């Protein structure tokens with residue numbers, strides 16, 4: 001297994017459950033790395049029990065229904081207490097799904113430019129089919145009103161389409177013909193992911 005891929009899958013799990021402990025993550029990881037998760041169908045997984053993690057049953061069934069995960073361990077004697085929690089069987093399934101998704105193929109093209117003003121335009125009929133993600137870093141802020149940026153565009157899709165695009169960089173406009181080539185989704189996420197911003201959510 002690729003280290004970067006598994007790290008990214010764990011990072012996604014952490015982002016989804018920021019209040020969970022290190023030991024919760026570690027237990028999910030042990031379950032996943034030991035290959036205990038099997039997909040039964042689109043919304044059902046079977047997780048082999050690990051006695052060293054306190055499991056009393058040989059298998060657990062995790063289901064995804066109405067936007068929520070349910071585990072058969074909820075029905076055990078600890079069920080009432082555990083129902084409101086996300087057990088590590090579920091966490092292992094989420095990790096498994098994250099991994100599978102990140103390991104899947106996408107078709108992508110990458111553009112790197114350094115400019116003050118820039119934009120990338122793709123034909124409107126491709127919107128929805130082709131995604132564009134941009135990451136921007138200031139490389140020269142001597143002129144505070146017009147800082148210079150290093151911009152990375154990643155253009156990707158589920159299919160190997162060819163994309164005609166217009167790229168503008170400081171007044172120079174170029175017509176591009178981009179052939180999206182096969183890569184894995186985690187490469188695209190490594191190139192484009194910005195760490196989550198500090199939460200500004202309001203709780204009421």
Ligand SMILES: [Zn+2]
Pocket residue numbers: 060071072073074087088089090
């Ligand atoms: Zn469980």
